[in-house]
Amino acid sequence: MGLDLSYNKYSSVSLEEKERLFEEVKSDMRYQDHALYGCYECGICVAACPSARFYDFSPRVIAQAAAREDADLMYTLMNDSVWDCSQCFSCDRCPRHNSPGTLITIMREVAVRNGLQTARKALEGYGRIIYKIMSTGTQVSPDMLQPNAFPDWGGHVGDIAENLDVWRRALPPETMHTTETSWYVSEKTLIELYLIWHMTGVMDMIKEVDEGLFDILVDVMEERLEEAGYDDVTF
Ligand code: SF4
Numbered sequence: 193m194g195l196d197l198s199y200n201k202y203s204s205v206s207l208e209e210k211e212r213l214f215e216e217v218k219s220d221m222r223y224q225d226h227a228l229y230g231c232y233e234c235g236i237c238v239a240a241c242p243s244a245r246f247y248d249f250s251p252r253v254i255a256q257a258a259a260r261e262d263a264d265l266m267y268t269l270m271n272d273s274v275w276d277c278s279q280c281f282s283c284d285r286c287p288r289h290n291s292p293g294t295l296i297t298i299m300r301e302v303a304v305r306n307g308l309q310t311a312r313k314a315l316e317g318y319g320r321i322i323y324k325i326m327s328t329g330t331q332v333s334p335d336m337l338q339p340n341a342f343p344d345w346g347g348h349v350g351d352i353a354e355n356l357d358v359w360r361r362a363l364p365p366e367t368m369h370t371t372e373t374s375w376y377v378s379e380k381t382l383i384e385l386y387l388i389w390h391m392t393g394v395m396d397m398i399k400e401v402d403e404g405l406f407d408i409l410v411d412v413m414e415e416r417l418e419e420a421g422y423d424d425v426t427f
């Protein structure tokens with residue numbers, strides 16, 4: 193997504209709504225703690241930022257917009273810019289001790305919590321991965337390594353996929369002798385993760401951006417929680 197600030201394509205959204213969302217960003221504890229202390233406009237964060245090299249993207253612009261309390265521009269950036277950040281936090285070397293990466297994290301969360309259309313679009317390709325992480329407690333699993341899913345990885349992916357079980361058993365840590373998950377996750381850990389995602393509002397965020405995925409996750413989680421004795425948990 194390019195960063196085009198030459199015209200305001202979100203002029204149909206009221207200033208009150210933009211200010212409401214900016215207030216939500218500012219009310220986050222991380223914003224008050226260390227996200228922003230004002231900005232020198234020195235550009236050191238841009239020089240350190242890998243995304244700025246490849247996209248029309250600037251952590252400086254975002255930090256400045258927040259420091260100037262420009263709710264209008266913050267709304268544009270929350271829609272069109274924050275998804276270009278790779279969340280590496282190289283920008284934390286800011287001489288004002290700002291953390292543009294943290295500011296962007298908060299803006300992303302506000303965008304998701306409020307179901308902004310751009311947030312839905314940015315995340316729509318990640319449903320399969322989000323499902324995997326949230327249902328199993330581990331990230332991308334070996335059995336997702338299929339030639340048709342990763343054609344750019346080359347022909348050897350097919351050979352590995354055919355003998356995945358053997359390859360995995362060759363790994364020294366026994367906890368990784370798995371194909372459906374990246375590593376072994378105990379039932380106790382999984383239940384704890386489900387409860388954390390429920391209590392911290394992560395499930396509410398998923399509901400805002402992808403209701404279909406939310407329903408599938410709820411089915412998986414409720415069954416397991418019920419078996420573990422948490423039958424009073426409702427999503
Ligand atoms: S490094 Fe810090 S002070 Fe400099 S432009 Fe970036 S946010 Fe502003």
Ligand code: SF4
Nearest residue numbers: 241277278281283293
């Ligand atoms: S966290 Fe985002 S803004 Fe900061 S350096 Fe990394 S990609 Fe750039």
